[in-house]
Amino acid sequence: MKVEKAKSARRCHQVCRSSAGLELVVGEVGYYNGKCTNTSANVEDIVKSVVHTEFLTDPTIVPALIRLQFHDCFIRGCDASILLDGPNTEKTAAPNLSVRGYGVIDAVKSALEKQCGIGIVSCADIIIMAAREVVFLGGGRFYNVTSGRRDGLISIAAEAVLGLPAAEISVTDSINVFANLGLNVSDMVTLIGGHTVGVAHCSSFQDRLYNYNNTGKPDPTMDPVLLKTLQGTCILNSTVDNIANLDQNILSFNTFDNSYFMEIREHKGVLGVDQEIALDTRTNGTVASFASNNSVFLSQFATAIVKMGAVNILQYPLGEIRLSCGSTNAALAPLPPPPI
Ligand code: HEM
Numbered sequence: 001m002k003v004e005k006a007k008s009a010r011r012c013h014q015v016c017r018s019s020a021g022l023e024l025v026v027g028e029v030g031y032y033n034g035k036c037t038n039t040s041a042n043v044e045d046i047v048k049s050v051v052h053t054e055f056l057t058d059p060t061i062v063p064a065l066i067r068l069q070f071h072d073c074f075i076r077g078c079d080a081s082i083l084l085d086g087p088n089t090e091k092t093a094a095p096n097l098s099v100r101g102y103g104v105i106d107a108v109k110s111a112l113e114k115q116c117g118i119g120i121v122s123c124a125d126i127i128i129m130a131a132r133e134v135v136f137l138g139g140g141r142f143y144n145v146t147s148g149r150r151d152g153l154i155s156i157a158a159e160a161v162l163g164l165p166a167a168e169i170s171v172t173d174s175i176n177v178f179a180n181l182g183l184n185v186s187d188m189v190t191l192i193g194g195h196t197v198g199v200a201h202c203s204s205f206q207d208r209l210y211n212y213n214n215t216g217k218p219d220p221t222m223d224p225v226l227l228k229t230l231q232g233t234c235i236l237n238s239t240v241d242n243i244a245n246l247d248q249n250i251l252s253f254n255t256f257d258n259s260y261f262m263e264i265r266e267h268k269g270v271l272g273v274d275q276e277i278a279l280d281t282r283t284n285g286t287v288a289s290f291a292s293n294n295s296v297f298l299s300q301f302a303t304a305i306v307k308m309g310a311v312n313i314l315q316y317p318l319g320e321i322r323l324s325c326g327s328t329n330a331a332l333a334p335l336p337p338p339p340i
Helices: 002-008 043-057 061-074 102-116 123-138 157-163 171-179 185-196 206-210 224-233 259-265 272-279 284-292 294-308
Strands: 015-017 023-025 199-201 243-245
Touching (some): 043 061, 043 102, 061 102, 061 185, 102 123, 123 294, 171 272, 185 259, 185 272, 206 272, 259 272, 259 284, 284 294
Antiparallel strands (some): 015 023
16 A cells, blocks of 8 residues: 555646546645644644735735745656755755745745644645735735645755756746646736736846847846836846836736736836737737636636646655755754764
8 A cells, every 4th residue: 555655646737547546635725634633733834824924024925935836846847856955955046045934934834834734734835825825915826835845855946947947947948847847828827917017136137238149238128117217226237136017017016916917018028038928929929818818817816826836746655845945854864872
């Protein structure tokens, strides 16, 4: 029985085939129901409570935690590999240096350990549940999440450098990166809609302002008023890496809605990829449909982020439930006594 389980548990997308040819659905809605040692405590309620409290003091945890899920799921699947501390872990890789929200995950983890028992809830699941809370807090749809992911044991900076899409990625390359993880073009456009909240540093789009494609000129597709504004924020050769809102609608830069899609259709995309998806014929239809209907965007985003949350997840007996999200359990264990 154990051997059979071990064979069938492997990295896979939402549905795997076991060695016996049976379908194995990965993850479960309500997976943690009744799993707390204190039976009156509920895992999803505890996550909600901590995230909601943190949101009151810092509403920018909305973009932070959505991006954290994206960067976790894209490298080694949704296994919390992004949370591991240490030299040359994913966290230390250039694309992850501006990722935020680790403190919120730690706060959730410690609340869960206190109220629910030690080693019950994986850090990988906490990332997914926390992202669901902030999408909702930002104005998005509430959606059910599946749980049961296990935490990975490996985290390698070079994999994050190679695997995470850079700001200026072409639509073709981006389609391929998403496709390799089982996400189609529509999922891709929908998920990039996560840029309806949050900020980018000047270093992520400076080339578009001064030297687009090494032409020595700005990106001609950028709205001229936005160009002037961003050139004011991001002074050439400045040593300060300022930030700009990804959603240029000032009234909704921290609100989870479709205004980002309206802005990019007006040539007000900040990152190269934002502008490209509004212009490319493979993606501009989806952009237009989201721009004209908030409700469609919100419901498709909920579906797509659940799909992203199922990418390459680890199932028992693979991985572990970490005791601390920043370290594997082996790294926490005391060293064996030296040989006599
Ligand atoms: C081709 C795909 C994507 C590219 C190239 C990309 C690139 C970037 C870049 C360069 C930044 C700014 C980093 C900085 O300068 O600090 C950023 C921010 C952000 N990204 Fe993406 N991204 C992509 C897809 C996604 C997806 C799929 C999501 C979530 C579902 C997402 C959510 C976010 C959020 C919320 C922020 C703001 C973070 C904050 O305010 O701290 N991105 N992205």
